[in-house]
Amino acid sequence: MSAADFPEQLKALDATLRNIENVLDVDKLRRDRAVLEEQASAPDLWDDQARAQEVNSRLSYLTGEIHRMEKLRQRIDDAELLLEMAQDADDEGSIAEVGDELVSLTKAVEEMEVRTLLSGEYDSREAVVAIRAGAGGVDAADFAEMLMRMYLRWAERHGYPTEVYETSYAEEAGLKSATFAVKVPYAYGTLSVESGTHRLVRISPFDNQGRRQTSFAGVEVMPVVEQTDHIDIPDNELRVDVYRSSGPGGQSVNTTDSAVRLTHIPTGIVVTCQNEKSQLQNKASAMRVLQARLLERKRQEEEAKMAGLKQDTTGSWGDQMRSYVLHPYQMVKDLRTEQETGNPSSVFDGELDEFIEAGIRWRKQTQIAAG
CATH class of the missing domain: 3.30.70.1660 (Alpha-Beta Plaits)
Structure with a gap:
């Protein structure tokens, strides 16, 4: 992949991530996290230990998933900005750095995309x-x-x-x-x-x-x-x-x-x-x-x-x-x-x-x- 292809590659990654965000419904994940945070802060939560562990486990999972997607979004945005600045300054070193990041980003987005394939009746279970x-x-x-x-x-x-x-x-x-x-x-x-x-x-x-x-x-x-x-x-x-x-x-x-x-x-x-x-x-x-x-x-x-x-x-x-x-x-x-x-x-x-x-x-x- 040549440097001339970098803008199109970033555009494709951005579109793929947006599709993942839509399929996984990130806004709903955030709402669910807010509800679980409220439940986790309840003073009587640990009266029922099984329920408390379930709430904390689910909260930890949602927080991790949201963080992964937000981090990916930030990395794509940062790569786009770095590429634009590097091209304006004709900075070959920074352009090469964007190329390395694109390889890493492609793998990370593909890993996240796999989650959208888990749509079976029981797939969301432990x-x-x-x-x-x-x-x-x-x-x-x-x-x-x-x-x-x-x-x-x-x-x-x-x-x-x-x-x-x-x-x-x-x-x-x-x-x-x-x-x-x-x-x-x-x-x-x-x-x-x-x-x-x-x-x-x-x-x-x-x-x-x-x-x-x-x-x-x-x-x-x-x-x-x-x-x-x-x-x-x-x-x-x-x-x-x-x-x-x-x-x-x-x-x-x-x-x-x-x-x-x-x-x-x-x-x-x-x-x-x-x-x-x-x-x-x-x-x-x-x-x-x-x-x-x-x-x-x-x-x-x-x-x-x-x-x-x-x-x-x-x-x-x-x-x-x-x-x-x-x-x-x-x-x-x-x-x-x-x-x-x-x-x-x-x-x-x-x-x-x-x-x-x-x-x-x-x-x-x-x-x-x-x-």
Whole structure:
């Protein structure tokens, strides 16, 4: 892109950002923020801790989104002014600086544009993420733990709060399964493209002959249930088992029957939670996860019905969607979008945005193509 193209490029970015502001309705976001600020300042807010956390989480999210858009708007305005001044003064250094800023601005606007593609019924919800080791023995359990850390690091990088509900440790290393929540609006719409089977190829650190091992882990992403969802679970459809927690934890976690296993009898869905000290807390967390699973099952059934398809929603992890290769070369590649990188360590450290954004765009294109 030559300097002569800079004015048109800035004009295009300005138009794209205006469209994003219209789709996301920034004025409404500001009004919603004002209402939440008033609620957050109420003296009795913390009488209901769950409600207080919900208000503060939503307020923090809206403030961050508004700030991101206002900052982008300011950067575009500043770039336009700098370009005009640089051209008047024939300042090649400043013109080159505008070119660098245009590259950065284009990426930032594209990232914000992805949010406009999250228009599904549950996309604005928080998310519950479940990870389960698949084929591959101890390597698969280790891979499941790597994936859990990857998603938690991704959330941490963005400042998104998380809550771990369950971690079931494998005997030798890694995790048999884990469940956690990402407590920020649009977490479900954003992370739902991560659902499916993930594949790892590497020299096994658990094989004393140093052989290459292929292992698998499943990721399931579910929307958090809200009061309007009407996910009713009659007592006679639910079996509750309590048992002693295992794995790392404080003394009271490991020496009392605080862990809870819920079995939904009609579907056979089983949910466990053992990370809290209290049996009541674990049961409440397990119930939230079970309701999320049932809501996601309902969503899949409705989607399949509308598409005239039959699909197994009882326990399928979906098709293989991403490969992480550490040997004989280094690469992470998404098999749906063709998005790839030669730096697996950065991906495992939570640098997932390019894969997630490509997945969201791919999903939208697939939906449009399907009519």
